[in-house]
Amino acid sequence: MPVPKRKTSKARRDKRHANSALFVSTITTCPNCSKPRVPHVACRECGFFKGRKVMDTKADRVLRRAKVAEIAQAKKPEAQVEAPVVEVASQELEADTKK
């Protein structure tokens, strides 16, 4: 594997990057959602590239997390969680009536 002989110095690196601010990068519109996007890169808004969904967007991840949480909630046994609270409350009521 070819490897650079010398480390690129900070001065040399920064001189190269000095040009990057001079040019405004080209921006096109997404054919799927018509939002602005960088050409040859998947759309960040809808995750489409060349008419095909290639990556998850932030909204997709939020939806998936909500679904997973919903499934986890459904699997939890509700009777075991609520029963002790009711017993304690009834014992306290009995103790109050005896006084």
Ligand SMILES: [Zn+2]
């Ligand atoms: Zn898009």
